[in-house]
Amino acid sequence: MSSEMGNILKISIFGQSHGAAVGVTVQGLPSGERVDMEELMAFMARRAPGQSSITTARREKDEPKFLSGLENGVTCGFPLCAVIENTDTRSGDYAGYTQTPRPGHADYTARLRYGDSVDMRGGGHFSARLTAPLCIIGGIAKQILARRGIHIGAHLKAAGGVQDDSFPLSPTKELFDTVAARSPSVINLTAGERMRERIEQARAELDSVGGVVECAVIGLPAGIGGPMFDGVENRLAQALFGIPAVKGVEFGAGFACADMRGSENNDAFAVEEGKIVTVTNNSGGILGGITNGMPVVFRIALKPTPSIGRKQQTVNVDTMQSAEIEIKGRHDPCVAVRTVPVAEAVAAIVILDMLLEEKTDGSF
Amino acid sequence: MSSEMGNILKISIFGQSHGAAVGVTVQGLPSGERVDMEELMAFMARRAPGQSSITTARREKDEPKFLSGLENGVTCGFPLCAVIENTDTRSGDYAGYTQTPRPGHADYTARLRYGDSVDMRGGGHFSARLTAPLCIIGGIAKQILARRGIHIGAHLKAAGGVQDDSFPLSPTKELFDTVAARSPSVINLTAGERMRERIEQARAELDSVGGVVECAVIGLPAGIGGPMFDGVENRLAQALFGIPAVKGVEFGAGFACADMRGSENNDAFAVEEGKIVTVTNNSGGILGGITNGMPVVFRIALKPTPSIGRKQQTVNVDTMQSAEIEIKGRHDPCVAVRTVPVAEAVAAIVILDMLLEEKTDGSF
């Protein structure tokens, strides 16, 4: 029941939203990997709050401090620990929700699980703030993978009922970079504008909207993964459900394949430039849990931010009486917007772990 | 990269479709649990092939033989090993697919991963036949859970484009039993008839259809699970992607919540018969990775059976020339039909593991 994962690249996330710091301890990073700090900060900035009108107003520097594992900007083979101190916190805003739990939040279940000592100020360890350390190690993993020709990109596939275009059959690093530079990160700018309108409208109505993030991994060698419980889908799914608000994960055609016929869904094999490819990618680049050399493509469904300003029905768990709450504080009206880089981070961590499991020294 | 999972209840699946046997080794089962063999056989019969016109014609007894861990029908505390011998196999049907891999199958990726020694007759270790050992231990887990008031049921939510009704807010064991007795396992019999028609039509056209299985767990205590990577969603998702043909997993409202507003999606808390409940269950019984006492509800998307009789385009991986194949042999035209009990089995294994992680001796 822990905030830890990985087989070779083992990450252990810690921190509460309004505690001293959030951070991550990482075992198993290969030695001798340079970390481009500027690139890392740019990546982390994509998930940072306060970046635009459609995200929360909380402003944080999110500057990681490396306590170990990194010397002169290069991994030294030993465990890495990076922390981000919490500075801009206003706990007063959040007092009392373990008594009158917010609908859609972990207030109620956290108290059941951890008892009265639980620190749920600002969402505690359940806060989206915990995606910052995921982005530290995810950003480092992205750099290590990029050095080996493996690139990961994501975009906001849907928000507030508006659909972005899908990734093409073979997305490129350039497309990833273009999309990453946009806010929201979309392929189709018109769709992006309409999303922004819907999100701002929801915020104006003290409400929030859900969304979908689509992510692709390109350059991944074929033959990575395995059957049953430890394949690419299993491990990505396990990790992706660790991102707050994720309620669904699908690969390739995903749920749409339920309505397809085999003759439509099967991806025919062909030879292209001397390489075996598939002419469609309904499998999302994965057959039998193993990569087939096509881009690995997945989508995650994000529920609307549960913290909304409207009056909501709840229960006072101490008196067992009905109660109403109006949530104050600063919240993203669409958590999916800032989840785009987080999806990339989580994918990078899992993919790097799987590759290190093949060759621990990073010689893949 | 292994066919092993679990923290306390550790299962290790083995076997190839056309090898000597398939089976499962299980560590961590609590001692003193009686196994009702008749009930277990009835459960396993639900996934067995050859049961009706819409499943494969392969006939197998699927009778598990217990090599250890079970004495006089009661678990003895030691590791359990159960095997099912393979008897009715016709390997000739399947020869050669690692040279001209079947679209949508693991033929190609398995050869990449395991080399020329891989035994892919009948799908090898990727075969749906491997769900039989999952059902042995899943069936036993279901009995252990039922004894503690926790029941698991599933139904064919969609097949061939036809939708069954959804589970009601509070499904009952009686509903589970009723649905389980049907083939296909549906709530709405009319929907079931239309599914059957679509499936038979696809078969007649040498094609196949996809589907969705919905599963619910009732009676589960609130407060089970945890944040980030080891919560209920993470662990169920990791395991569920181990079922062949699964391409998507969602909880509660799942992907639908991407189009919802927070005010719609949030489940209001209320008091009912002295207990805290939610008046809707868009969360699927899980908040912050922890059960809230409502039914845990998930759906899995199953792609259409990739083995279809139609001519398909592939590549001869030795000559790198285009090739056509027509797959012979016996195949389910809709793998989702027989996946209904498998989803229950996997859910039972994961839920039991999580409860044993709370109290290893089964005193939950």
Added chain:
Amino acid sequence: MSSEMGNILKISIFGQSHGAAVGVTVQGLPSGERVDMEELMAFMARRAPGQSSITTARREKDEPKFLSGLENGVTCGFPLCAVIENTDTRSGDYAGYTQTPRPGHADYTARLRYGDSVDMRGGGHFSARLTAPLCIIGGIAKQILARRGIHIGAHLKAAGGVQDDSFPLSPTKELFDTVAARSPSVINLTAGERMRERIEQARAELDSVGGVVECAVIGLPAGIGGPMFDGVENRLAQALFGIPAVKGVEFGAGFACADMRGSENNDAFAVEEGKIVTVTNNSGGILGGITNGMPVVFRIALKPTPSIGRKQQTVNVDTMQSAEIEIKGRHDPCVAVRTVPVAEAVAAIVILDMLLEEKTDGSF
């Protein structure tokens, strides 16, 4: 609390002494590895009972049957399951020991742990019989390692108070083979004779003796392992305490180094044939948990077989009255004798796992 171990090469041991079978399920074996069955049977014969006057009279064929993972004598990349059926069992001999537990045995603790359903006939899952499946996978691991120039040998370093010579600084495969062909497996034949006398004398007096097994791994690359909890010593020790009757594990000079000075114990570095070596090997080939290229050397202490014919004091756990027991049945008077190949097997499993963790495909 399970009979499972390994990171990549995951083994799951099952079976009770007087159940249907004992066996092992193995995940993560590399594909394409030939198993020389004759060599495997010869290896297993070294641990089989009934081989001489100083071992138990129980006779068993110990012939493994492979249910999966091995096709035409070659690993196919999928999980391997091997079983040995139990044929020559006389349960009557052992009835009743959970009521009047045998001193030095797990009878008492097993009942506490597993309750009344525990199957302790013949020692249940605690029996030395469970070392047979360890030797199946250990024997296979030895062959895989030998193909890569890594050899493992062991000898009976002490028994009944008699010491064998120690392995030389650089033991050879030839020495391993010579010693393996002897019974007991000793370097110094005179010591072996005196051990035999002591063991036979103990048996004649309805008693038993303890012993020490020394094991060496040669040809292992330098640079394998790591600091703290997952190094060579940690993993070997964890596994070696899984061999019944082991009460101590030491590496290199081991407990003797407690009486040494640093200037004596430190192994000076030198260059020999263009390679860095140490002129002594008090470290047992391991510095900081990492191999240094010298032979890895360890010793395990084995307690005297607890099952002795003499009258012993115990307690009737149901009446809580003092009781006396005289144990009947067939027992090794010195369990260390047959543990020699088991130590090799366990070392081979751990070392192969660690090398596969470096390169999962076996390309080390």
Added chain:
Amino acid sequence: MSSEMGNILKISIFGQSHGAAVGVTVQGLPSGERVDMEELMAFMARRAPGQSSITTARREKDEPKFLSGLENGVTCGFPLCAVIENTDTRSGDYAGYTQTPRPGHADYTARLRYGDSVDMRGGGHFSARLTAPLCIIGGIAKQILARRGIHIGAHLKAAGGVQDDSFPLSPTKELFDTVAARSPSVINLTAGERMRERIEQARAELDSVGGVVECAVIGLPAGIGGPMFDGVENRLAQALFGIPAVKGVEFGAGFACADMRGSENNDAFAVEEGKIVTVTNNSGGILGGITNGMPVVFRIALKPTPSIGRKQQTVNVDTMQSAEIEIKGRHDPCVAVRTVPVAEAVAAIVILDMLLEEKTDGSF
């Protein structure tokens, strides 16, 4: 190959001797446990350097800073991270040892494993300094266990060839406290004096001595653990070899039982005050990997500190020429002295993990 361990209580150690900080991230601590900070600091002071004439002169406050998991001195259920900043470091003393590796040290193997980027200043992640974070979480574990009547104590059983008395059959918390207050921590004060003389003499001769630490756990319930690879001995041994300089681990009579007969070594059962006990404790409180209710007793062998002032032979790994080194810097002449509390810490971590594995919420 990582500095991580545990099943429920998962600890991940990080830091280099001369990096920014050392620390530990901990998953799975039960919620609501008060940490007595004064007691923790007193415990940590026992391993701190600079405490007496027989330890290193390096002075450090070793004051842990809690970044998460602890609010108002009480565990809040979320992951705990504690760090100790490195202040008093003199890297100059240690430059260059990866080129001319120190005999008995990890300099050579670390460079092989991690390459040129490895940070081995002051021993890097292999330094005894890393036992400080072990003592943070070990000290907390000790408090949690003590609250449940489980106490852990250790003493310096041997150093420089001088033996302390052994723990009596049933050591008490009072004895533990008495011994802990002494430096060195011995039962027999005369033995302690003679140890001190030997250690000081070695230091004067620019040399060092080895030692043995004996540790006992009292109050532990019977029935904890299991057979084969995950029992009490396996898990303690795996963890104990993580303490720098440990070369042997034994339980109960340990290696001495190799020279015993079964009739001597078997611990007879008896009834005492209505409880089943054994009249001797050669098993070290463990039968079949499971606790029997007697004190768990183990000993660890510690090699002499490898860093000695005398001239030593080594090799320049770049030129492959012989070289001589004289190690400067501050070193303990007997690392065993300060290992006494570390052994307690590691035992506490493992035992708490095993109990939490029984009942995750700490209700044991």
